[in-house]
Amino acid sequence: MNTTSCEVKPSATERCGCYTISDLAKEFEVTPRALRLYEESGLLEPQRDGQKRIYSERDRVRLRLIIRGKRIGCSLAEVKELFDMYDSSPGESGQIKRLLEKLDERRQALELQRSELALSLADIEQIEQRALETLRELENKGH
Amino acid sequence: MNTTSCEVKPSATERCGCYTISDLAKEFEVTPRALRLYEESGLLEPQRDGQKRIYSERDRVRLRLIIRGKRIGCSLAEVKELFDMYDSSPGESGQIKRLLEKLDERRQALELQRSELALSLADIEQIEQRALETLRELENKGH
DNA sequence: CGCTTTCTTGACGTTAACGTAAGCGTAAGT
DNA sequence: ACTTACGCTTACGTTAACGTCAAGAAAGCG
Helix, strand or coil, X not given: CCCCCCCCCCCCCCCCCCECHHHHHHXXXXXXXXXXXXXXXXXXXXXXXXXXXXECHHHXXXXXXXXXXXXXXXXXXXXXXXXXXXXXXXXXXXXHHHHHHHHHHHHHHHHHHHHHHHHHHHHHHHHHHHHHHHHHHHHHHHC | CCCCCCCCCCCCCCCCCCECHHHHHHHHCCCHHHHHHHHHCCCCCCEEECCEEEECHHHHHHHHHHHHHHHCCCCHHHHHHHHXXXXXXXXXXXXXXXXXXXXXXXXXXXXXXXHHHHHHHHHHHHXXXXXXXXXXXXXXXXX
16 A cells, blocks of 8 residues: 555655656657757756756646647747746736747648648548549449 | 740740749749759759759649648658659549548648647747836836 | 759668667665 | 676767758749
């Protein structure tokens, strides 16, 4: 039985809010390599126990943000940009406005993507229609 | 005045349906390098006048298809697959069915993309809302 | 003829986000 | 003590779709 219910697995050495690299990797379905890359890219700064990385709750939150960032199509560099913005002045209206601008950029990019995607689907429909037509002709002839 | 109105520019040596590499590059807004790559990838097979590439009307049509393919998110390899399918048996129902399958794959991929994109936009909205809230709080405090 | 442009073929460089492996240390379990 | 399991760093490999030279050929022009 777990006396120290840290997360799912008790690291036994430490208490709550502490994750090993593979803890987080499993939870977010990424590889340890990815986490190290994020660190190298300046997106995470886990503490160390000797050589071993120890991720805090804050790191975990950041990781979640990284993944969300990626999902909305940000590169790691862009995510870092957002982090830096937020870090430099967590409560300064100028920075928040910059953040809003960035978000707007992203949204525009996504909406462009969306419209192109719609075009693509239309393209596919069209090609499909032609193919179906050809197919019908063939089956009429064969019949 | 142009006696041989081939395209926009008369190559003077040849008649209609003949384009140099930069003719097509300009028309479709791609670089010559890209056209050579498409050739190397087996997507185009322009004739030669000595060393120089001469693109026919058919090549031009293909290029248009390549670009459409890329727009719907196909890799060059996938475009080639489609071309090969079509070429090998332009009127065989089996091949056309394969084509339809491929198109369906593409459509599913695109629809997945679309739903993820919707999620992303939702994400952005949410982040934006929070930022706006923070901003309001700040301005209240400052006021 | 010399100059300029447009073409050619290599062939290496680029970017992003990791993958993969080597070689080694450490820690836990049996 | 031995064996796994996990972690570390370093560093090269991968993929796609080109970009970017370099070096040279052919062709039109004055």
